[in-house]
Every structure is written in C-alpha cells, then in structure tokens.
Amino acid sequence: MSLSPAERFARLRLARTDRVGPVSFRQLLQRFSSAERALDALPDLVRKGGGHGFALPPVERIEAELAASDRIGARLIVLGDPEHPPRLAALDPPPPVLWVRGDASLLAKDSVAIVGARIASAGGQRIARGLGQQLGEAGFVVVSGLARGIDAAAHAGSLPTGTVAVLGGGVDDVYPPDNAALYDQIVDRGAVVSESPIGARAQARDFPRRNRIISGLSRGVVVVEAEIRSGSLITARLANEQGREVFAVPGSPLDPRSKGPNELLRQGAHICEGVDDVIRGLETLRTLAEPPADNPFDASTPDGELDTAFLDRVAALLSPTPTPRDEIARALNAPVAEVAAALLELSLMGRATLLPGGLAST
Template identity: 75%
Template sequence: MSPPPPLSEAERFARLRLARTDRVGPVTFRQLLDRYETAERALEALPELVRRAGGRGDGPPPVDQIEAEYAAGDRIGAQLIVLGDAAYPEPLAATDPSPPVLWTLGDVSLMSRPCIAVVGARIASAGGQRIARGLAQQLGEAGHVVVSGLARGIDGAAHAGGLPTGTVAVLGGGVDDVYPPDNADLYRQIVEQGCIVSESPVGARAQAKDFPRRNRIISGLSRGVIVVEAELRSGSLITARLAAEQGRDVFAVPGSPLDPRSRGPNELLRQGAILCEGLEDVERAFSTLRTLREPGPDNLFRGAPDEVDQALIERVADLLSPTPTPRDELARAAKAPIGAVAAALLELSLAGRATLLPGGLASL
C-alpha cells in the first residue's frame, strides 16, 4: 500500500487549531478526522455540531493564537509534527488515542527507531540509579532508544545512560519547560544528542493534569516499559498500566521488600510483569514477542448519516451515566446503528454533554 500524500501546510495548521479547540481531546480529534477526513472540514462543521447537540462554546481558537504558537516554536527551533505527518512515530499512531500534535526539539528520527522506556522513582536510591543507568547503556548499545520523562532519580539516570546512543525525553509542559531545574544540563545535552517531545504548546508550564498524558506518550513510543523503583501509588505504575493497555510489555526490576520503592516493581511481578535483571531479559522477551498492536478498526462513521437525527442524540444522552459504557452497548440500547451512535456521541462531547474515552467508552 502506498503511503498517503503529505499534508498541506493549511491542513497541518488546521490540525493544530482543531487540537487546541476546547472539548476536543485526542479521542474526539481522531473521530472528527474519521468523520470529516480533514481538519479543515471538521473546523467548518464544529459550530453546527455543537448547536445541534445543545451546547455552547467559543469554538476553535482564533487564527492569531495558532500563529503565535507557531512563532513560539520557530523562536526556539522546535519542529511541529501532527498526526498524519510522515515523521509521526508509527507506534504512537497505533495507540488509542494518539496525541494529535507533538512539538519536538532535536533528532526526531529517534522516535521511529525501536524504543524502550525506563521509568521509576524520583527519590531513587543510589543503587536504583546505577541499575537504571547501566540498563539504559546496555539497551542503547544493543540498538534501542531509551525513553523517559526527564524527572529526578530513575528518569534522569536512564537518560544519562542512553545519551551516547540516543534518548527521548517526554515532557508534561512545553518542550522549553525545563523541569526540574536541576536537570537543566541534562536537558541541554538531550537537545543536542537526543530528542525532547511534548504535546503541550511551546511556553506551557507543566501542571498535574499533564503528566498522565506525558506517561501515555512514554509508553506509546516504546515496545516495552521497564520499572526500576516505584512506590505503589506512583506515576511509574500509571505508565506501566498504560503500557499494558496499549499492548506493550511491562518489565520490572525486583528489589528488597524492606524498601518501599521496591513495592511497585514487586507488585508488577505478582501481576505478571516480566522480571528484568539486565539486557538479556529484555532481549529474550522481545525474541518471542508479537508485533505491536495494529491501528484500530475501520472508520466508525462509514455509512453514518451526514446529519444525526436530533431524537437519537437525546436518546443516546439519556443512556449515558457517570460510569464509562461501551459504545456498542449504547448502540444496542438505542436500537441504532453503531455509526449513527458514534456520531451522536461525538456531537454530545463537543457540546460538553459527554466524555469520549479510549477503548470505545463514553460517559457523562
């Protein structure tokens, strides 16, 4: 199959504008592209979709706001990659949902090479940092790119070990948001020798809500995720859970039961994670691995009506609850085709009356 034609600059601009539109998250973005084929057409349709589903909103951000984001990226030498670009990493494009846009600094080709994430505790032991650094070095020498989140502790040690052979740092804030500040020297080295990536606008400062999105990119770029040290309630275990949901493999470095930082990896091992004591454990697992999960099913909206019946929109809205419900279950209850129900859910989400979730789920 021949690759799709490159996106025009107008379409790339429209995709960034659509991604920055209020109530358009990654799931909604992908479904709008499925339904309207281009972001330009989706932007034209948005006001009527919101009105029909009984919502109000400011609509897409003004053009000058998006031009300002482009200009901010140009000032620091950042590159924008939108979903559909040739440079967009294939493993990330196969996730549900894929980040609509990525800002990058450095060597973007690293994201298209075989990647493995190494994550763990911010307040890490000296031994844990030594393990992470050594693992990253071994992985790099074996041809893998090390991915992590540029946090203190395990993340920083993993980046340092992978720096000579290629490392990717995924940030919660913009690609110019150096956090924590004491990793500033490491950040500069990664810009020169590796790649910095974020889906946040240039200039954005990281907030708590940004880190789950960052963790999804870390796992989505990677064939597997290695957890070195982590407490039971930690971002590293969230990354491991996301990896499992995305069809990636989860590795855990065992540790002493006397150290609370070992409770996370040890619990992952009880749940079926692959024990990792060195490169050979990773290589052994990958030698028997299936390929990464392929992109999702055919377009949901094929055969759906151009304009959804108002009565169906309200019927679907009545069926929603705070508990996430599978889309096909809603279709059965509404006695309507799946494509029409998907279109109704899309319009309800744009009106602020529904939330679309990964895996075909929806809730109030």
C-alpha cells in the same frame, strides 16, 4: 502523502480546541476527512444541539504557537504526517499533535522506556544508568520522562546512543530546573517530545498523558524503583493496555521503593536483573497493529444530519460509568456509526465525554 501547510495548521488548531480531545479529534477527521472541513462544521454542530460557550481558538493563538516553535527550533508533527511515530499512531486514540526538539527520527526507532522513583537510591540510579547504556549499545533508543532519580540516570546512560525525553509541559518547560544541563544535552544528542503547547508549564493532569506517550513509543517498559502509588506504575499499567512488555527490577522488601516493582512481578511482569532479561523478553513481544498506511482515519460515518431527538435518546443512556457505544447502539436498535456520530456531537456540546476503547460517559 504529506499534508498541506493549511491542513497541518488546521490540525493543530483542531487539537487546541476546547472539548476536542484525542478521541474526538480522530472521529472528527473520520467524519469530515480533514481538519479544515471539521473546523468549518464545528460551530453548526454545537449550535444545532443547543450547546453553549463553544468557540474555536483564534487563528492568532495558533500563529503565536508556531512562532514560538521557530524561536526554539521545535518541529511540529501532527497525526497524519509521515513522521508521526508508527507506535503512537497505532494507539487508541493516538496523540493528535507532538512538538519535538532534537532528532525526530529517533521516535520511529525500536525503543525501551526506563522509569522509576524521583527519590531513588544510589543503587537504583546505577542500575538505570547501566541499563540505559547497555540497551543503547544493543540498538535501542531509551525513553524516559526527564524527572529526577531513575529517569535522569537512564537518560544519562543512553546519551551516546540516543535518548528521548517526554515532557508534561511544553518542549521548552525544563522541569526540574536542576536537569537543565541534561535537557540541553538531550536536545543536542537525542529528542525532547511533548503534546502540550510551547510555553505551557506542566500541571498534574498532564503527567498521565506524558506517561502514555512514554509507554506508547516503547516496545517495553522497565520499572527500576517505584512506590505502589506512583506515576511509574501508571506507566506500567498503560504499557500493559497498549500491548507492551513490562519489566521490573526486584528489590528488598524493606525498601518502600521496591514495593512497586515487586508488585509488578507478582502480577506477571518480566524479571529484570540485567539487559539480557529485557532483550530476551522483547523477542516474545506481541505484534502491534498499525494503522493502514493509505488511510489511518478510515471509518464508516452516517449519511445526513442527526436530529436532536436522537441525540437526546443517546444522551439519556449515558451515566458517570463508562458505557460501550455498541451497547448504546443495541439499546436503541441503531447503527453503531450513528451512535458514534451522536456521541461525538454530544461531546462537543459538553454533554458527553469520549473515552478510549469506544466508551463514553457523562
């Protein structure tokens, strides 16, 4: 079912609220069934536990973001919209908000990501461009990050058949500037996607989220060239965690840009010497669990309010090392649902950090 305009506005506002990340966003929807009710309840939840410095984002700020989207022709997709890409909705946790310029229908199609070095060799760029073209001709949408080098070559090769660029900044943040012409072509013939507010400029902390969406949209990730410490290998790691297939193009041990793909091959990635290797590898892809169509936020929640003494007991068991909430529940001999609710409230007070996989830390 389609969400009402008021609920979609509330979900954008909830996603832009300080201390509400993707994990707590989903848990708030689970607990209150709607973002509108969650927003109404948040101030009291924080005050009850003695939290300070909490304020909801002003309505005017959200209205300004929506007005900016109208000016550039961007489309808002919130978690719970029928258009929210199924592969992203199945992530733990899913991204609460996406902005899209271009053809949003591409986000639901079978996709393969191609990523690699910004300072790429001519040979590496030729491979990425060829793979982009051939994967597109085989019916796949090609996903990448609009960076220099391998990303740009993959987008260029797949423009005729459909390509998706995922950005760290807002969907209007063209970076690097020398990819402006390519960006315009992708808006016209593909799609540009971002979680960040329109007008936001990409910062270092935004790129892991960007990489998570690149891998999350895709059935597999191909790494063409990358050094050992690179964002491309982070994308490959995220792909493994998400149950996607990872492919690596082997290279000369004399080239530092081959160390990343060669290491992935040692760790069990599929070898990619051509498009047939990718297609063959995807035939064995594990089936991804998708959220139930009727209620993607179904979860048990405790009856009544949690007292501050229980919140303090949960907080005392947290440390900088991520701890499973099931372990906390066993230590307290308490229902997991109550512990999850307590962790949510502690995160809103700034006393806990919620992490994917049911983990929490201080």
